[in-house]
Amino acid sequence: MMSQNKTIYLDYNASTPVAQGVVDTMLPYFTEKFGNARSDHVFGWDSQEAVEHAREQISGLLNCRSTALTFTSGATEAANLALFGFCEKNKVKGKHIITCETEHKAVLDPIQALERKGFEVTYLKVDPDGNIDLEDLEDAISPETILVCLMLANNETGLIHPMAEIENIVHSKGAKLMSDITQAVGKIPVDLKELKLDMAIFSSHKIYGPKGIGALYVNKRNKVAIDPYVFGGGQEKGLRPGTLNVPGIVGFGKAAEIAISKMAVESERMMKLKNKLEEALGKIDGAIINCKHSKRLPNTTNISFKDITGNILLRKLKHLAISRGSACTSNLVKPSHVLMAMGLSDELALSSIRISLGRETSDQDIEFAVNEIGKAVNSLKTTSV
Structure with missing residues (x-):
């Protein structure tokens, strides 16, 4: 009863x-393994090794290269880094972005900010079942289109967009494809090599990991270039400065490892x-x-x-x-x-x-x-x- x-x-x-196994893995990095991952001594080296191990664990969940992942404070920060960094870097090629009316606010709000800065945005409509019309997407792409941003799975309805078909359309037209994969990761298989996304964002606390840590995936093999717009250090290849949240990253990695098994x-x-x-x-x-x-x-x-x-x-x-x-x-x-x-x-x-x-x-x-x-x-x- x-x-x-x-x-x-x-x-x-x-x-x-947060899964108990994740908590247990994180705890030493608050106490005896507390070093700054950038410090040039054994405490720093241990932390840096833990960070890279976590990167490998997460890449294992997503079938991508670990070097393609940049740690952030969450999916929202990752979205801002990707959208502002990519669009400002590539605006000489065009200033047109395509997204969907049902995207998460973490994506819509920075896109609207870019719109106020002079970028043109097309917001695709959806039908009563939440689906976009792929012909509408194809028709919306022009020579000025630099980026299409569509989430893999909707956070409110659970709807899954046909990303493989979307990728074929976007890349055949010469544009780049970004996806918010936050709600899909850990619930359904997400194979970034198979999906051929150019950029993706996701977060730890949706997969039984800690809050305050997420990641940005950038597929440099697809010749994706991003300019940093936050400055203050050379951490994370200069794209996301600031002292790394080592306990959070370690927890994120362990959560990804557990997700693979479950x-x-x-x-x-x-x-x-x-x-x-x-x-x-x-x-x-x-x-x-x-x-x-x-x-x-x-x-x-x-x-x-x-x-x-x-x-x-x-x-x-x-x-x-x-x-x-x-x-x-x-x-x-x-x-x-x-x-x-x-x-x-x-x-x-x-x-x-x-x-x-x-x-x-x-x-x-x-x-x-x-x-x-x-x-x-x-x-x-x-x-x-």
Whole structure:
């Protein structure tokens, strides 16, 4: 019997708990192995070796060269480094960028800043299932297009873009391709060699690693050049200066190593749990599962309830940790830009919740969540009559 005071965490797309194996691996680097990775003595050498080992672990998860990875404070910083660094470096070739209306704000906000600096931006629209039209993408690319930036998997709906087809179109037209792969890494196979991306960004705390550490992937074999725009030291090949967060990097590496061993089994398990969840919630009167017919992450459900106010619903669900959408914007009481781009009304978008599953999610958790959500929705429908 579940305790009435227990809260079930179902917001793994926002963040994950740090795996115990990750914590154990990090701890020595706060105490006896505390050296600055740039110091020219044994403490520094040990830290630098740990950093490079972590880089190898992460490259193993993504099937890329370890030298292609630059450590950052997270995916948001990586996005800024990539977008400003690449676009400023390559603006002599053109000033046109293509992205999508449903991208994460970590990408949209710097792109809008570039737009204010004189870059032209095309925002691709999506259909009601969250998919872009590949013909629209192809038609949008011009000789002035230097970069296409499209996320691999959407953080709110779990929708997976057909990146292999996108890559063929973009590279055949002579442009470069950047992707926010943050939500996909660790949940589904992400093979950067196979995807042929030019740049990618991702973060540790989505894969049971620590917060405050992420990475930028730059495929220099594709002749991708980036200018630094943050200065103050020669760390990380001069692209991202500042003393390296060695404990965070070590934790990131260990989290990647664990993800390699767990991903296949966990992906299948979470898919079964998600199907069970959606089958049950789909029976609630007025329930709409967003992107239901699209290819999605195995752990993510976004569901709308007609004639229900989302923030009131969340307050009723005191024993469930779920969200209205992206953790970066969920404190703002306004419709999700992702759901609005898919054609949902303001009212329906505001009545939507995101449920994202993780390693600790059990069958019992799903049954509890279904029961709690059903009771809350029916209660709100009754009081609104």
